[in-house]
Amino acid sequence: MKKYSQGSREAQEKQKNDKKNVPVLVITYFVIFIFIGMMVHLVKYVVIDADSDIANSYNKRQNLYAETVIKGQIISDDGVVLAETKTDDDGNETRVYPYSNMFAHAVGYDSNGQAGLEMVSNYFLLTSNQNILYRIYHALSDKKDMGNNVITTLDYDLQSTAYNALGDNDGAVVAIEPSTGKIKAMVSKPDFDPNQISSVIEETANSDSSCLLNRATQGMYPPGSTFKILTTLEYIRENPNYKSYSYECEGDGIFNSVSIHCYNHKVHGTVSLEDSLAYSCNTSFSNIGTKLDMDALNKLCGDFLYNKELPYDGYYKKSSYTMTSKTDKSLIPQTVIGQGETLITPLHNAIIMCAIANGGVLMKPYMMDRIENCDGSVVKKFSKDSYGRIISSAEAQTLTELMMSVTEYGTASDYFSGAEYTVAGKTGTAEFNENKDSHSWFIGFSNVNNPDLVVCVLIENASNTGASATSIARKIFDAYYN
Known part of the structure; x- marks a missing residue:
């Protein structure tokens, strides 16, 4: 009995000690957990994140490399030098842009700040x-090493054609290979000479000039009738019998108490869904819009990256779409034809078309193809990368067939008459003020059975200049195939 009592006391003492040790064990395990977490984070940074963090264009420490390295060249896909550093006899370095304004926004500049590829690939x-x-020799003789060269996806001839075709118009052009995401041309006007960037910045600071703005990636515009592509897709999703759609266009109509008219009040008569897209019939699409699920359309726009980050490394602005089932219904007739409060950049509009052209799968757009050392050996290769499926292949095919009507007998047919290649696309007229002044859009792709190139053209204030985005797109497509 006594022995049993002694054992009980020992057990009780052990329990007391165990209870006292619990906080110590908790702290010990917590410290071990934190230590393991720190080690995992450190390994992840060293193995995975270090290179990307160092390469981040916002990392100011990159400029310290300029003390020992002469900045490399930026070169087009077809071997044309777009930017290089010249060194005089006294060792003074000057960044030179041989084609000045032509590649201004795509290539950017490297003094008084940075922009474009000069920033992204710094x-x-x-x-x-x-x-x-x-x-080793340079280190011993206190000389600088030659920096690596960036070989871009930009095509000199296509860029030159787009630049010249845009002429004196303000606006933007974006051309992308939909199967890879390679950006072949990017033009924005008004432009500037990066060789004179100091004086350009000084002049723009004291004026209303917006020549430094890359309209291709940062210009926000109403999508106009190019938005009807998404309205069409939503109608198809909600109406499997969409081929039986019929509407009697009288040139004008009242929808949700809002007056809508077709371009120049043109009467299109009886139109199918295909005809509605081909002729860009505003009243037909406003009629369609009043019957759509606005939340579903909002989701579709989100799938096409409205209000979202774009898979693009350069600087850009996010497009905006606000219509839902809770929004004032008087906005529906305008919204479904690309007016209202919706805004989009030319780059984003091109991305939407790329997804359709590539069978519903979006390839991430990119402008750096590879990095080479000064002797031409490849240091790093940038491969095409899929963002993911946006719509089904069947939906992409249906939209392609409908958009071919635009170029075969619709609003773009006169411009593509006689072309030796096929084109699917959509024209757009986007009003931007109370005076009904409008921008001109065209988005489309060529060789519809095996798409080669997506082209997006935006011309500002085209209603007062008489310029046509579709005409410019035709010149770019022609240059691509010639």
Whole structure:
């Protein structure tokens, strides 16, 4: 009995000690957990994130590399030097842009701040993979190494055509290979000479000029009738019998107490869904819009990246779409024809068309193809990368067939008459003020059975200049195939 009592006391003492040790164990395990977490984070940074963080265009430490490296060249896909550093006899370096304004927004500038590829690819241009013997020699003789060169996806001939075709008009052009995401041309006007960037910045600071704004990626415009592509898709989703759609267009109509008219009040007569898109019939689409599920249309717009980040490394603005079932219904007739409060950039409109052209799968747009050292050896290759499926392949095919009506007998037929290639696309007229002044849009792709190129053209205030976005698109497509 006594022995049992002694054992009980020992057990009780052990329990007391165990209870006292619980906080110590908790703290110990917590410290171990934190330590393991820190180690995992450190390994992840060293193995995975370090290079991307160093290469981040906002990392100011990159500029320290300029003390030991001469910044490399930016070169077009077809071998044309677009930016390079010239060094005089005294060792003074000057960044030179041989084609001045033509590539101004795509290539950017490298003094008084940075923009374009000069900013995005700064790390690669200031990193040297020159032959090790030369680097040792340069280190011993206090000379700089030659930086790596960035080979872009930009095509000189296509860029030149787009730049010249846009002429004196303000606006933007974006051309992308839908199967890869390679950006072949990007033009914005008004433009500037990056060789004179100091004076350009000084002049723009004291004026209303917006020449530094890259309208292709940062210009926000009503999509106009190009938005009817999404309205069409939503109608198809909600109405499997969409081929039987019929509407009697009288040139004008009242929808949700809002007056809508077709361009120049043109009477289109009896139109199908295909005809409605081909002729860009505003009253037909407003009629369609009043019957659509606005929340479903909002989701569709989100799927096409409205209000979302774009899979693009450069600087851009997010497009905006606000219509839901809770929004004032008087906005529906305007919204479904691309007016109202909806805004989009030319780059984003091109991205939407790329997804359709590529069978519903969006390839991430990019402008850097590879990095080479000064001897031409490949240091890094940027491969095409899929963002994911946006719509089904069947939906993409249906939209393609409907958009072909635009170029075969609709609003773009006169412009593509006689072309040796097929085109599916959509024209757009986007009013932007109370005076009914409008921008001109065209988005489309060529060789519809195996799409080669997506082209998006936006011309500002075209109603007062007489310029046509579709005419410019035709010139770009022609240049691509010639």
